[in-house]
Amino acid sequence: MENDTKLGKSKLSLKQGDIWFGKEVESVHVRGSDYIIYTMVGDDxxxxxxxxxxxxxxxxLRVLNESQVKISxxxxxxxSGVISRLILNAVRTIFGERENKDAIASAIIALEQKIDxxxxxxxVIAQNExxxxxxxxxxxxxxxxKKAFMTPEVGEAVKEFKILESFAIAMLPLKNHSLFFRRLAAAFAGRLESANDPLISGVFEELRLYVNKTVENGLKVRYLSIAFLITFIIVGLTFLIHxxxxxxxxxxxxxxxxxxGVLGAFISVLERSKNIIISEHETDALIFMQCVVxxxxxxxxxxxxxxxxxxxVAFTLFSHSSAAMLLLGVVSGFSERLIPELIQGISMHGDKQEP
Known part of the structure; x- marks a missing residue:
């Protein structure tokens, strides 16, 4: 690399890798007879x-600097890289089309319109060199x-982040987006800073679990709400008829x-709600049908x-009391095995009595 003293004779001779006032030249974009457009390592x-x-x-350039103040x-x-390219294109036009006043004006207007x-x-979650x-x-x-810091580990971190981001956008309700994406951005910044740290890499998996649980909990709420609504309607109608x-x-x-029986089924749903596992891929229609069934x-x-x-055939002692009949109905609805086993017992008893 050339030092500052050698380059002091003419800044037009700058090239990639040179050191200019303690900073390294990252790339030279355009070199003309009396101008040069370049980027230093660490510059935006x-x-x-x-x-x-x-x-x-x-x-x-004065107008361009005003636009940069607005950008800042x-x-x-x-x-971002997008804004950097927009500024570079405007500077190229200013120097390359210096005789064309309209082209320069159009380039600056186009820059401002795109920025708007x-x-x-x-x-800003994280920012360093x-x-x-x-x-x-x-x-x-x-x-x-920065290109100089784009390693395979960093590339893998970016890939994992994009996958998780797309998954969250597709699955999470909009009301959860703001908080979740702040967490994801912080985790992503930590992953970029320490791409080889296994503890940091596990954060993405924790966030994926958070998405799954959030979606599953939302489906559970809808499941229980629908079950309550159906139970309320059926029990209310049967009470009025009675x-x-x-x-x-x-x-x-x-x-x-x-x-x-309906009340018993609803109690069963509530009692087992902690253990209900609902896939985030299930649709609202399927959940509704599960509740109805x-x-x-x-x-x-x-x-x-x-x-x-x-x-x-069975439980004849309860035949003279409506309260007892209601209790038996609750038990039959709560227990998923009572009636199937009763039917199976009746079927086996019938088979034994056949000649």
Whole structure:
């Protein structure tokens, strides 16, 4: 590498790898007869130098600097690769089209218009000489890693981050996005800083588990809410019918038992809700049908039980009390094995009696 003294004769001779006032030249973009556009290691965007002073270039660069102030304010000093390329294209036009006033004006206007279209920075998560991680105002995570620090480990970290980010966008409810993506951005910054640390790499897995549990808990809430609504409607209707005395005899007892069966099924759902495992890939329609089927089976079990009592097949001691019939209905709905085992027992007894 050449030192500052040798390069002091002419800055136009700068090349990649040279040291200029303690900083290394990362790349030279354009070199003209009287100007050079280059980037120093650690800088966010390009720099330039020119020897033959020109009022048109001075004015264009003054306007460009005003745009950079606006950029710094909107993006809180964090400049992405996209913005860097926009600035570089504008500088190239200023020097390359110095005789074309309209081209220079159009390039600066185009830069400002594109900057206005970009979403501003909401918060800077991490920023150093190696990388930057920030969140935009629409809760997107953006990162920029210097080429000199782009290692296979860093590339793997970026890949894991993109996969988890896409998964979270697809699965998480919008109300959870802001908090989750702040956590993800912080984890991603730590992963970039210590790409080889196994403890840091495990953070992504913890966040993936958080997404799974959040989605699963949301589905559980909907599952229990639907079960409660269906139970409330069925029990309410059966109570009104029972109070109206529209039916009598077996039908009146059947209404009580069905109501008890539905209540028993709902109690079973609540009692086992901690152990319910719902895949995040299940649809709302499937969850709704699971609720309907579970509550419906409770009612059916209650109906079968009252039939067994009235016919004298089983539980005949409970045949004279509506309260006892309700209790039996609750038990039949709560226990998923009681009625199937009763049916199986009746079937086996019938087989034994065949000649």
């Amino acid at each position: 965007h390009c720099s330039w130098y020119y020897e033959l002073k020109d009022e048109r270039i001075d004015e264009a 304010y909107k993006f809180r000093g964090v400049v 279209l970009l979403v501003g920075v909401k918060v 190696k990388f930057k991680v920030w969140m935009t105002e629409d809760n997107r995570i953006v990162h920029h890693v 109070r109206s005395h529209f039916f009598s005899g077996f039908l009146q007892q059947a209404i009580v038992a069905v109501s008890g 579970r509550v419906f089976l409770g009612g059916v079990f209650g109906l079968i039980l009252v039939s067994a009592v009235v016919s004298g």
